[in-house]
Amino acid sequence: MDFTHSERAQELLQRLQTFHAERVAPAEEPYLRELMDRDDPWVVLPVIEELKAEAKALGLWNLFLPNAEYGAGLKNIEYAPLAEQMGRSIIASEISNCNAPDTGNMEVLLHFGSDEQKERWLRPLLAGDIRSAFCMTEPDVASSDATNMEARATVEGDEIVLNGRKWWSTGIGHPNCEVLIYMALTDPDADKYHRHSMVLVPRDTPGVKVERMLPAMNFLDAPGGHGEVSFTDVRLPLDHVIGGPGMAFTIAQARLGPGRVHHCMRLIGLAEMALELACRRGLDRVAFGKPIINLGGNRERIADARMAINQARLLVLQAAWMIDTGHPEMLNAVSQIKVAVPNMAQDVIDMAMQLHGGGGVSNDFPLAGAWAVARSLRIADGPDEVHRGVIARLELAKYGAGKWSAAKG
Ligand SMILES: Cc1cc2nc3c(=O)[nH]c(=O)nc-3n(C[C@H](O)[C@H](O)[C@H](O)COP(=O)(O)OP(=O)(O)OC[C@H]3O[C@@H](n4cnc5c(N)ncnc54)[C@H](O)[C@@H]3O)c2cc1C
Structure with a gap:
């Protein structure tokens, strides 16, 4: 059994460690302190964008994505030591565009998004120009069983209409959060695993409202945070559904x-x-x-x-x-x-x-x-x-x- 990392993983790890030691670690503490001391922590401080640009220039970018056309093309086993290195810091994942929930959302768009959806949302997410949130969990139902979701995504002609309340939507507080993936009930009569849909919701669509931000054990996790979000008669063209109605599971x-x-x-x-x-x-x-x-x-x-x-x-x-x-x-x-x-x-x-x-x-x-x-x-x-x-x-x-x-x- 060979436990050595591939040459590519070792080389990237070394570069990541150097970048973190020289650039990220010295910036992290002052950055977190400044954010904590602010009355309004829902901001992007310039140091983050500066470090992102450096990481991108160094090729320490989108390391999570196994697809070589869009990302680094690493296997999961090659990415593991790099993610471990990033995990030592609160900010390193974001600086290399490897942070949740954007990584998962990008994977969804890559594998299930239409060409238009990829162009509109995947491209800027991969570039680190925008951020995203994933809105599945609901305050009113036990969400560890995802088949319980009651919020609605109803097909009306060539539109989809969203009504419901979500919470713990991570990343929704970020000033650059421009798109949400909303998961909700479309067809209650379909079989259990084909009732729900995932819909791409531009953050500024009328009817989308962040009701409050939720601290997790008193940590705000700003600037992304976690929010409770209501959707009231949110109307979108049907082409905003990912993979078609009923495909959420x-x-x-x-x-x-x-x-x-x-x-x-x-x-x-x-x-x-x-x-x-x-x-x-x-x-x-x-x-x-x-x-x-x-x-x-x-x-x-x-x-x-x-x-x-x-x-x-x-x-x-x-x-x-x-x-x-x-x-x-x-x-x-x-x-x-x-x-x-x-x-x-x-x-x-x-x-x-x-x-x-x-x-x-x-x-x-x-x-x-x-x-x-x-x-x-x-x-x-x-x-x-x-x-x-x-x-x-x-x-x-x-x-x-x-x-x-x-x-x-
Ligand atoms: C910091 C944070 C970030 C989050 N980010 C997101 C996000 O970005 N998007 C999103 O949609 N959601 C997010 N969530 C929500 C998270 O996915 C849900 O909290 C989780 O799925 C559990 O759902 P629930 O809170 O409704 O708990 P419930 O379903 O009500 O479960 C409560 C408890 O019941 C018990 N239980 C449940 N099922 C079983 C079982 N089968 N056997 C035994 N006991 C059981 C467990 O003790 C469980 O903790 C986040 C949550 C936190 C805390």
Whole structure:
């Protein structure tokens, strides 16, 4: 078994690390501080556009997209170490145009968009000129079961009419957010997986209203943020539906696979960042006559964190390789990392916070924000329990249980 990254991945990783060390890391803290201190954080500060231009010029751009015509043409397994590197920072993904939810939305447009939709929305998204949001989750129904969605997308002649309320629409606060992908019920009489549609909604269409922005564990995540959005008699030409009415679930399957793997790849980097801070703090700070790292069980905690990160990384790489090769156990592997990685990251970051004492829960270190990200992703990427349900069903199917018993997993 060969664990080395491809030459291209190694070369890109080296360049990304240099760019981050020399340009991104020094800019990050002052940038976040300035944003936090502003009354209005829903702005694009010039440093972000400057760094984006530099990343683009260096070829550190659209690395996530396996399609070589539109993106870097990397396999998922090649992208994994790059996403991990970007995951160490809050801003690095955006600077390389590799941030959620735009990456998933771009994949949808690439695979299911018409030529006109690609020209109007995919091109500026790939260029980093605009941003996007994905509006599926609804406040009034349990959205971990996506078949529950009640918001409407009704076909009327050559128009589609949207009515409903969404929340947790990530990115909607960004000043450059110009397009939303809205998922809603079109035909209640169709079979469960052909009732819903995905519609491209220009952000400034009459009837679209951001009711409020939602802090996640008191972090606004500005300037993209997460919003509650109402759609009231929003009328659009029928050609704004992606892939045609009733296609939402077919598209969602494609959208959520690689996109969710990216979150896990980035979380490995976030956990690495936390472990590094824990080691540095533990070695530097002295209590009861010893470096904190030598007190109690702290060295064991460091060792446990190292093992947990390495195990999770291997699981992520295996899932990436399975996606690349169309392996029959791909669904199982992807479900496993969606549970294992955010939980691992949450635990490692929590340990690092504890070693930092009061500093760990302050905003002077990136740990409290990192913890909120990992904790939120145990819900945002689909709740742990839903993924565990998939893993258990596939496991038990081996013993003839359930309707998946004939399926391989
Ligand atoms: C920070 C953040 C960003 C987000 N970004 C987006 C976005 O950009 N676009 C978007 O559309 N949505 C987004 N979401 C929403 C997210 O996808 C949903 O919150 C998630 O799918 C769960 O839906 P729900 O909140 O309705 O929880 P519910 O469906 O009400 O579930 C609540 C709880 O019920 C339990 N549960 C559910 N199913 C099972 C099961 N099968 N077995 C056992 N227990 C179960 C779990 O404990 C679960 O957490 C985001 C959420 C967060 C927190």
